[in-house]
Amino acid sequence: MVLLQRLYRMKSRLPVMMTVMMIMMVFCCSRLPCRLPVPLEPQPDTCVASTALNHPLLQRTNGKVQRMPGDVLEVDLEGASWQPWTEPGNCSKYLTRFGRRLSPVLLVSLPCSGNTWLRYLLEGATGLFTGSRYFDDHLHHGGFLGEGVTMDKGRTLLHKTHGATLEPFTHDLLSRYLEVDPNLPTVLLIRDPARAVLSYYKLVKLIGGDRHRAEIPESKFRSEEFRDFVTDVTLLWEELAMDRLLWTTKPLYVLHYEDLTANPIHHLRLLLDFLSVPTDEGRLTCLAAHLDGSFRRNSSRAFDPFTQEEKLRFVQAVTRVNNLLRLLGYPLIPTP
Structure with missing residues (x-):
């Protein structure tokens, strides 16, 4: 009951x-932000997920440097200048000078990835000095008068930085983020990691004015110091590329050193277009006749100091970076 x-x-x-x-x-x-079922055909007022075409990372791929108001690529005719080609002839008339009110653009690379040579090519092609976060007295005396000139001066076409890849090495995420401003247009110069590591170690071990071009004894590469250097710098190479690909919010241009060496004038034209700088055919003609510059290391010896484990690390790092390059629509790292 x-x-x-x-x-x-x-x-x-x-x-x-x-x-x-x-x-x-x-x-x-x-x-709750609940909605009615989304129709098969998206309506104008329907919120849909980002697609491959409108994702912010992909929008940088085809972007260009937007010159700031007042930046008309003006040359400072009263300041210091440099004559890149001194032999008698038509090319001797060209000078390199500082600019006025130039928009800030970064050139990011691991040391010894071809950044000095690329700066030489750009200065020859445009007549404008490039800058550097650092001051190298030998480069300055060799005509790179933008060494040490701060980016906020607006006097240089672009500004070199190596981010967090200089000694003492650090892989700390926050340190890497703070080293490079992600909110500036950027040129990312990438070189095959094995060749970059080899050249970087030479630069570290050499001193004096010829350190950018000289060689070192092969015995230097058989030390434990070199083994540790390879481990550290391989990781730095990958971190630098990944960080810029993922963190840069403004137009990003990826240039591979091997592509540049294979066809320098062609890739220089593409880079000038990205920088929104008009092409000077007279300068390019002279540059084509003087491609090397004064600080490019031309090593002809075939030398392989790497262990099988180190070579595997290179392959794995290149594969990971290539996967991201492919995803974002950038050219892949050329096969050595």
Whole structure:
């Protein structure tokens, strides 16, 4: 009898309980960003997920440097200048000078990835000095008068930085982020990691004015110091590329050193277009006749100091960077 009485009371309360549940459901739905089922054909006012075409990372791929108001690539005719080609002839008339109110652009690379040579090509092609976060006295005396000139001066076409890849090495995420401004247009110069590591080690071990071009004894590459250097710098090479590909918010141009060496004038034209700098055919003609510059290391000896484990690390790092390059629509690292 007691059980029947309880069931009767529950039955009499059932409409009230259902009403309360309905009110709670309506309240919860009003608080949540719930929507009606999305139709198969997206409507203009329908919020849809980002696609490959409108993703912010992909929008940088085909972007260009937007010159700031007042930046008309003006040359400072009263300041210091440099004559890149001194032999008698038509090319001797060209000078390199500082600019006025130039828009900031970064040149990011691992050391010894061809950044000095690329700066020489750009200065010859445009007549504008490039800058550097660092001051190398030998480069300055060799005509790179933008060494040490801060980017906020607006006097240089672009500004070299190596990010967090200089000694003492660090792989700390925050340090890497703070080293390079992600909110500036950027040229990312990438070189095959094995060749870059080899050249970087030479630069570290050499001193004096010829350190950018000289060689070191092969015995230097058989030390534990070199083994540790390879491990550290291989990781730095990958981190630098990944960080710029993922963190840069402004137009990003990826240039591979091997592509540049294979066809320098062609890739220089593409880079000038990215920088929104008009092409000077007379300068390019002279540059084509003087491609090397003064600080390019031309090593002809075939030398392979790497272990099989180190070579595997190179392959794995290149594969990971290539996967991201492919995803974002950039050219892949050329096969050595």
